[in-house]
Structure formats: structure tokens, C-alpha cells
Amino acid sequence: MAERLKVLIIDDDAARRTDMRHRLGTAIEVQEADTGETGIALLKARKFDCTFVGDRLPDMAGTGVLQNFYDIGDDMMPTAFVMLGGDAGDTGMADALRWGAHDYILKEQASTPALATSLAKAREIFSLRKARHSAGEKLRHAQKMDAVGQLASGFGHDFNNLLTVILGNTRLMQRRVDAMQDVETRAAILPKIEGVEDAARRGANLIRQLMVFSRQSELSEQVVDLRQFVRAAADQQQKKLGEDIKVRLLDTGTNPTVRIDAKLFDMALANIAANARDAMPQGGALDFAMGSADYGGNEYAHISVRDTGRGMPAHVLERIFEPFFTTKKTGEGTGLGLAMVYGFVRQSGGHIEAASTEGQGTTLDIYLPLYRSG
Amino acid sequence: MEDKLRIMVVDDEEQVRGVVCENLSACGFDVVYARDGQEALNMIDEGTHQPQIVITDIIMPRKEGLEVIMELRRRHPDIRLIAISGGGRTKSADFLHLAKKLGADAILPKPLDIDMLEKTVRELVA
Ligand SMILES: Nc1ncnc2c1ncn2[C@@H]1O[C@H](COP(=O)(O)OP(=O)(O)OP(=O)(O)O)[C@@H](O)[C@H]1O
Ligand SMILES: [Mg+2]
Numbered sequence A: 001m002a003e004r005l006k007v008l009i010i011d012d013d014a015a016r017r018t019d020m021r022h023r024l025g026t027a028i029e030v031q032e033a034d035t036g037e038t039g040i041a042l043l044k045a046r047k048f049d050c051t052f053v054g055d056r057l058p059d060m061a062g063t064g065v066l067q068n069f070y071d072i073g074d075d076m077m078p079t080a081f082v083m084l085g086g087d088a089g090d091t092g093m094a095d096a097l098r099w100g101a102h103d104y105i106l107k108e109q110a111s112t113p114a115l116a117t118s119l120a121k122a123r124e125i126f127s128l129r130k131a132r133h134s135a136g137e138k139l140r141h142a143q144k145m146d147a148v149g150q151l152a153s154g155f156g157h158d159f160n161n162l163l164t165v166i167l168g169n170t171r172l173m174q175r176r177v178d179a180m181q182d183v184e185t186r187a188a189i190l191p192k193i194e195g196v197e198d199a200a201r202r203g204a205n206l207i208r209q210l211m212v213f214s215r216q217s218e219l220s221e222q223v224v225d226l227r228q229f230v231r232a233a234a235d236q237q238q239k240k241l242g243e244d245i246k247v248r249l250l251d252t253g254t255n256p257t258v259r260i261d262a263k264l265f266d267m268a269l270a271n272i273a274a275n276a277r278d279a280m281p282q283g284g285a286l287d288f289a290m291g292s293a294d295y296g297g298n299e300y301a302h303i304s305v306r307d308t309g310r311g312m313p314a315h316v317l318e319r320i321f322e323p324f325f326t327t328k329k330t331g332e333g334t335g336l337g338l339a340m341v342y343g344f345v346r347q348s349g350g351h352i353e354a355a356s357t358e359g360q361g362t363t364l365d366i367y368l369p370l371y372r373s374g
Numbered sequence B: 001m002e003d004k005l006r007i008m009v010v011d012d013e014e015q016v017r018g019v020v021c022e023n024l025s026a027c028g029f030d031v032v033y034a035r036d037g038q039e040a041l042n043m044i045d046e047g048t049h050q051p052q053i054v055i056t057d058i059i060m061p062r063k064e065g066l067e068v069i070m071e072l073r074r075r076h077p078d079i080r081l082i083a084i085s086g087g088g089r090t091k092s093a094d095f096l097h098l099a100k101k102l103g104a105d106a107i108l109p110k111p112l113d114i115d116m117l118e119k120t121v122r123e124l125v126a
Helices: A014-024 A038-045 A062-068 A093-097 A113-176 A183-212 A228-240 A262-279 A338-347 B013-024 B037-046 B063-077 B095-101 B113-123
Strands: A005-012 A029-035 A050-054 A080-085 A103-106 A224-225 A246-252 A257-260 A285-293 A298-307 A353-355 A363-367 B006-010 B032-036 B053-057 B080-085 B105-108
Touching: A005 A014, A005 A038, A014 A029, A014 A113, A029 A038, A038 A050, A038 A062, A050 A062, A050 A113, A062 A080, A062 A093, A080 A093, A080 A113, A093 A103, A103 A113, A113 A183, A113 B013, A113 B113, A183 A262, A183 A338, A183 B080, A224 B105, A228 A246, A228 A262, A228 A285, A228 A298, A257 A363, A262 A285, A262 A298, A262 A338, A262 A363, A285 A363, A338 A353, A338 A363, A363 B095, B006 B013, B006 B037, B013 B032, B013 B113, B032 B037, B037 B053, B037 B063, B053 B063, B053 B113, B063 B080, B063 B095, B080 B095, B095 B105, B095 B113, B105 B113
Parallel strands: A005 A029, A005 A050, A050 A080, A080 A103, A246 A285, B006 B032, B006 B053, B053 B080, B080 B105
Antiparallel strands: A224 A257, A285 A298, A298 A363, A353 A363
């Protein structure tokens, strides 16, 4: 059965709201708001298929509600809007259309069929604008991913040669300094060389993440016992994260085998754990769970990593796998951690999903193809 | 005293092969270099230098690393081969895997970890 349409009526005239509720009929789920503020709050909290807005509200003009959303773009409105106008001589209609209303109807003409027509028309225009928006977004996104891939393959080779030269020369310097008699000079120079080496390795890591994301990286796969692997990774993370974060290991009993690039898998789990650490500056828990699970009707090896950190809002969650998407300060995050995880999981034939509740925590679910010998 | 292990480094990037050679020399090996695959094969064929190990980059102008590997495998099966590559799967061909299939004894990614290279060299002749 199709879901009931959800409609919001924002108007301070209670009698009119009740009248409209009746006219819209029981097939439609109706909510009411008597001020602009309440209406906006409801629109931010819930999804409505259509909203009727009275032109004069106690706290703002009806167009104020529209304006509130119009600023993010007329193709990104949260709902279809129908403006309820006063008398016909009003300039209200022009204003309403200008602020992105999808239809306009006069209050005294709001008969049952007129409301139904208006509702249908507003929803149609709304969904057309929405479709245009998401098609544009998809295209932009695809182009961006493509560009990143080209960048990675074009740069990767040269960059790795440069880093070979830097790292090779620091190694030569280390040899020289190691052989020096003067202990003091040695102690003064070695940390500097290590600084260069460390920076070069971080550069190497960035390139590697980018190449894994754009699947330019070669996988060196081996058969791995998932329980052993995740246990080792969890132990390692516990050492890295310190005592304030409690790493726990949950086991569902099944013990799947997977065929993956172990180094990259380690890197992926480390990236996820690093994010969990950043999300829990006051400490918390990091749970690794493993077993097997269904994904899209097939059985997969399943690894779930959950933290009790600050979580993130929907508009961040939507973009976490995008390369260079970060909410962290420059120098603290590059936005490649989860892009790498995503590329690795996809190249390995798996899937990944993220869920998060602000203030409560984040869970990443990774599904990897089961390895079946023979 | 034992004879030094003879190694040939093949890379078209001057700085890369310079720093790799110098590090290997510092490890106590007898090192020569070739600037591309063709030069490497010529040197070996002319007998100017008979390496026990050839370390070759994979993507080079004038005779690619993969061809060097194939030809050396055929003509000098006793030479140990290490393939290195800055990565890049072009049109979904994994070069390092291909190198291994074609007979490289070991494969290493760039940026090259010098200590890892030394370890690999020693393991191959052990
Ligand atoms: N466990 C988490 N809790 C809350 N927010 C998270 C979590 N994991 C990721 N995020 C959000 O997703 C963004 C992208 O994460 P990602 O790991 O790709 O990049 P980064 O951590 O910002 O930088 P990098 O990993 O390159 O150092 C983060 O900036 C953060 O806003
Ligand atoms: Mg991160």
C-alpha cells in the first residue's frame, strides 16, 4: 500500500485549518502550525509532501517561511509549497512565486477539488525541480570523482618517484650521521632527518590513500581469517588510542574467511579508528564486531565498527566518503581517510554503510565477499 | 673475503637510480646502473657486467620493465629479478602483478623503502 501523503498547514486561523483538514480528506495525514516559527521548526524536523502557508501569519508574512528555505536554492526546498492568499487584488501571488512557491490559491476558493488540484500541481513542480537538482548533483559528483581518479593516476607515479628520492637521501644522511664520532652533533641532526622522513612518509600515505580511493592501487590479496585479523587490529588500536578509549571486541560466533589485501584492510580499520578517536576527545568506547551478514540477498563477511562519539548530522554523513570532504581544521584532516576505506571496500567487491546519531555515535558496516576455497 | 654481490639498477629517472645505487653501495653491494631496459639488456649481453640481481622499474621509455623481465627470464634464467613501480593500474592492468607473473622474483612498490629493498636482496641470494 502506498504511504499516506503528509501535509502541513501553517495558518493562525484555527477554523480555516480545521476546514481544510476536512476538505483534504482522511487519505492525507495533516499536521497544523499556527505560527511561522512552529511551521519552520516542523519542516526542519519532518518530511512533508506539501505545505499550505497562510499569507499573513502572526509572527511573519507567509513568504517569510518560504524565504527561510529559498536561500539554499529553489530546487532544494524541503517540501512543495502552496500559498494561501487573501483577496484577489493582493500582490501576494507575485511575492509567493518569487520566493519559490509551487502554487497559489485564494483562501475563499479553497474548495475540495481546488485544494486537490493545487496539491497535485505543487507536488509535480516540486518533484521536477528536485529531479533537476539531483541530476545536476550526480553529474557534478561523477565528474569530480573522475577528475580525482585522473589526478591520482597522473600524479601518483611522479610523486612516488620524488618521494623515493627524498626517502633514499634521508637514508643516506642517516648512514653518514650514524657513523659520526661526535655524539652531540649526531643527536642534534638525527631528529631533523627523522622529521624529513616522517613528512615524506605522510606524503606517501596521502598519495596511497588517493590511489586506493580511485582504485589505481594494486591489491595484493591473501586469504585471511577474519576473527584473527580483526582481533589483532583491535589490539593494535587499543595501544594507539590509549586508556580513555575502551576498545571492545564482539563476536557473533561465525568465523568467515575473506580474500583481501591485508595491508590495506589494516589501513582502512586504522582510518576508521582515527576518526572515532577524533569524535571522542573525552574518551568513550570503540566496538569491533564481526561475523557474517546478509547484504542485498547475499551472504557477506561483516565487520562493524561503532564509536560512542559525537556523531554527525545528516548533511555530513551524506558526504563522508567523498575525497577531500572534511570538517576538520587544515592540518588535522585531509578528508581522505574514509575515501580510502570506500575505494578499498569497493575494489575488494564489498559494500560499506554508515549510520550516525548526533551526540550518540557512529557505526560503519563493512561487507566483504566470503572466501570459499575450492 | 667473499666477492661482493653484483646488482644492476634499471630506472629512467636519474635521481631515483642515483639514490638507489648509492644506498645499495652503502649496504656493501657492487652496483651498476642502466638508464633503460635496452641499455640493461645490451650491457648484460655484452658481458660488461654480469649481475646476480637486476632491480628494474616497470614503466620506462625504450623497452619497458616488463619486456626486460621477459627477456632476461628467457636468456638468463639464473639472474634474480626485482620489479619496482610507482603504482598505477592502467586500464586495469596491475603492473606489479604482471611482473610477478612474467617471472619477477620479488615486487616492491614506490616510494621505495630502502631497508625493505636491502632485505629483499639478501633474501633472494640466501
Ligand atoms: N566516527 C566519526 N564520528 C563523527 N564524524 C565522523 C566520523 N568519521 C568521519 N566523520 C566525519 O567525516 C569526515 C570525513 O572523514 P575522513 O576520515 O574521510 O576525513 P578526515 O578524518 O576529516 O581527514 P583524514 O582522515 O584524511 O585525516 C570527518 O571530517 C568527520 O566530519
Ligand atoms: Mg579520518
